[in-house]
Structure formats: C-alpha cells, structure tokens
Amino acid sequence: MPDRRVILRMHAVTKVYGAGDAAVTALDNVDFQAQAGEVVVIMGPSGAGKTTVLTIAGALLRPTAGRIEVAGVDTTGLAEKELPAVRRGSVGFIFQSFNLLESLTALENVRLVISGDTATARSATNRARELLSMLGLAHRLKSLPKQLSGGEKQRVAIARALANNPDLILADEPTANLDSKRGREVMHLLRQIAIELDKAVVIVSHDHRIREVAHRVVWLEDGRFRSDVVTARDTVCGQVVEVEAAPMTSFNGQAFYFCAEQCLKLFEANPHRYAGTPG
C-alpha cells in the first residue's frame, strides 16, 4: 500500500500516569501509524499500555509528550474543548463492553451521534437505518440493548462508530465479550469496513483469531512497540503470548507456550486435548 493516506500518526508519544513515586510510564516514546484501508492489531500483555494508545489516539487522553495527528489534524495542539468535536467527527470507538445507552433503541443509539440529539432530522434517521441494515440489523431497529445478543449489540456499536463516517476506527478488545462465532463475525466485519469503506482500523486484542483479519500485528510491551518479539498461541485459552517471557512445556517434541501457570497446568493435565493430537 504505497500511496495510502496516513490517518493516524503518533510521534514520540509518552504517557506518564500520576507523579512522583506513584508515576507509571504507560507509554515510552512510541511511534505509531495507521493508514486508510488497513487493519492494525495491537497485541501485548496486560498493562502494556494498549488502551492508553487507543485513548490517546482517540483524543480522549492527552499525552505527557509527543504529537498526534488524526485525519490531518494535530490534536495535541487543540484546546480541551475542541477535542469532543474531533472524537465525534473523525474517530469511531468500539468498546469491549459495547457501551450502548440502555434506554435508547438500536436506531436511537446510532441516530443520536449523527444528529447530536438536536433534531429528529430525517437524514440522520435514514443514515442510522442504512448502517444498521448494512450490519444485518434491519429487523432490530426498535430493540433496546437488553433485548439484543452480544453480537448484535456490538454490531449496533459498530454502526454507531461509523455513524459520522470517521476515518479512524479504534476498537479495544471488541471480541472479548463474545463467543468465538460472534467474535469472528465481528472481526471480519471490521476488516470489511477497513477495506470497503477505506477506514484505518486499529484493534487492541488478546485474541489470536484476530490475526486472520489483520494486515499488520504490532506487539506492545512495557509501553514500547517491539519488532523482535516471537509470539506463540496459548493453545489452552487462545491468547497470543510472547515466547520469551511465557511459561512453556514440551510435548511430542514440540514447544508450547502459555499466558500463565494456570493454562500450563490445564495443558499438562490433558496434553492431547490441547496439543491437537489424537489422544
């Protein structure tokens, strides 16, 4: 993708939470880019700073140092009260826990962010209906979130993220609360969105299946992106783990790596099941 538009550009970004003894460096001088039409997956252990990258990229959080550009706008140079407009117009967020408004129907949840709630604008309603139909929810427009399945909720959330036609989609663990079938559906949807709607899609995930849809996978650890990391899949829980730091065992002459001791124990109790060999 040589002459692709760069939608998200993070340059030398550092984020320190707190101060003094309690200071935590969540991001340490990182550079990151995402282009229109691509799906970038950020992986890494818990506490690595993945959510921090997304919230800074999405103009929800200010970095301690560094520069961020979203769709050509330098958000680090903007005043606090200019940021909501960037979030609303240029960024679409997708969350692990869907985060729909419980008292609003699927249609209203999407329409709300288009019209800014100020009008019953027919065009906003039409667009919301179109998006939901595109995501296969034409029959669910009037349903409240509590009447929807997890997969349906996440699709409503995706429709909401697309509502204002932003260039950048940021998703934090979008499949973590879904079973594997719905999770896969959502991932393919995100890939389709990147390619067909020409969006930059950045996904944070632990889920190995997400690699199927990624154009690029980057590894974040201790607040830094690392290119030298060798990863493997924990065959027990499915997480992607860094080989170097993970508990491991051998079975049938093959090495297996795990996210934690618990998964290792489960594996050792029933290696045939997890090694994929006939037991």
Place this chain on the structure above:
Amino acid sequence: MRVLLIARKNLFSERTRLAISVGGIALSVFLITFLLSLFRGWNEKVGGFVENVDADIWIAREGTTDFLAAGSFLPVEGVDERLSRIDEVERWSPLIVRPMTASKDGTKMDVQLVGYDPVSAIGGPVRIEEGKGVPGPGEVIVDEGLSRRYGVDIGDSIGAGGRDWRVVGKSSGGDFVASQTIFITFDQAEEALQMEGLATFLLLQVTRPSRAGLVAGMIGNADPAIVTMTGDEFAASTRDRALGDVIPILTVILILAFIVGLAVAGLTIYTATVEKAREYGILKAVGFTNGYLYRVVFEQSLVTGLLGFLLGAGLTVVLGPFTQQLVPQFVILVRWQDVLGMAGFTLLMTLLAAYVPTRRLAAIDPVAVFKG
C-alpha cells in the same frame, strides 16, 4: 423547545423515580401555594370589613391600634360641637365595638359585637344577605360566617353581653376568620354594655376623601387623648393585628416547604445522574461536550419541575374550594400573581437541583468506559 432525546428517555424510563421527584416538587408547590392562598384569603377577610366601612377617618382613644382589640372609650358628648368647627368633616357617627364571647345553646362563639347608628348606617353590616336590614330592639343581625360555623339561623336566639338577642338577619363581609361580627343598634349597645354616653370609635366622612390623611392628622394633633387613622391605615393595622404573628411562622413553613421540594428534586436528580454516570461517560467518549450533558440534566430537572408545578398548582386550585367547604376557617384566595411567583420559585428549585450534579458530570472520566 424540544426536549433532548436522552433527557426524555432518562426521565420516562424510570417511572418510579420520576413519580417521586414530581411528587416532591408538587407537594412543595401545593404546600406553598395553598398556605399562601390561605394567607391571602385571611388577609382579605380580616381587613375587608374595616375597608368596607364607609368612613374616611377612625377616631379612637389613644393607644387603640385596631378593630379587633377595641378597648377604647370616647365620650360622645361635645363631639358634635367640636367637629362642626372643622369644615372638611361632612358627617360623623359613633360606633361601639366589643370583642366578646356569645353563646347559642351553650356553644361559645367569638364575636365582635357592633352597635351602629342605623340612621347613618356607618359601620353597619356591609351587605345584607337574608332577613331584616336593620335590627330592632332585642334583635341582632349576624354575619353569615357565624351561621356557617355554628349553624346560627334567623329566628334563633343568641346570648351576648348578658342578654338574649333574636337573630333577624344575616349579613356578609364581617368575617374575621377567628371571629365574626354581629350587629345591634347603637342605643341597644350603649344600654346592654353600660356604655351610656360613650363610643368605641367615632367614624368620620370628609368632603374630600383624598385629604382624609391631612384632616386625620389635624384632629389627632389637637387632642392628645385620641388617635386618628384613615380607613386604609386602620384596615392595615387590623390586618397586622390579626396576621402579624402568623407571617414569621408562615415564612418559616414556606421556606421549609421549598427546601423539602428542593431536597427531593435534588436528590432524585443527583442519584439519577450518578446511576447513569457510565452512560454520561460514553457520551463524552463519543464526542458530546460537558455543555451537552449539563443540558441533558437541566432539561430533566426542568421537565420534572414543570410537571411538579402543574400538579401542585392544579391541586391547590382544585382542592382549595373543596377544603373551604370542609373547614370554614380555610379562606382560600388563589391570586395569579402568587401562582406566577410560584412558577418562578419552581424554576429556581429545578435550577438548583440541576446544579448539584453538574460538578459530578464534569468529573466523569470518559476513559473509564474502556474498562470492561
């Protein structure tokens, strides 16, 4: 103005809470308008009689302040001669007033016994509703307030001032709420109350009522043993006597009612906001401004206030006449100015109630919604 979708949904998806906050405001509005209307009604009644007496100037013994506690004695002899020297005085008439307890079949009734001159009719019944217009010897005309409260009717006999009087007529306009006027002639009062040659008040009519104040001052200055007041002044000080002590108590109750309404509305709106904190966080995350969130909460508060006001004011208007029939002491006068003022107070209540959660809203961290 269209109410924001979120404000509407937040309000009406929680019916119970809405009912509580609307009920709280309604109760507060009802209490305030009801008490205020009660006060207005009393005020009107208490001053009404004195205002309606066809006298421009009231003269009483020094130290007398009002109609209700009328412990004044003035000699009538020589008044004619002295007043005739003042050109501006057109006419005068003596009036005997004595607060006392009358009785009917053993029931005690607080009354203002009034002895008036039937020729001038000054200080007599304001309006005759039924029966004779002028009492004869041994006869009395009672205010209809008395018949409403104690069932006194034409043909009944009531005891007052050591004698029995036959009720021959009913009048209106002489109800002081706590007591009612009964009327006999001046001569009869003189005799029954042993006030030969004395009057409680001297009532004057002047040629130019607009100059009543000046004339009253002139007469009063000439004689240190008397006090003079214009009709309006006397009505005002009678009102003050009857209700002056009520005003501070009433004020405290009104303030408490306001606080109760504010507390209920404030608490429900605050808890509603806290409960929805995550949703407000989501709205912030997807790009809504703090200003928008304030507006959502403010509109919820405003709609709650409007509903509470309509309910509370409606209750007053509907229940007012009804309670008046049940309890004769309830004299309710709903003035549109009071209702308008109450609308203003409700608005203030809702503004204050909405203000409380705004700091909470500003503090919500949208990043928190990334946590599962």
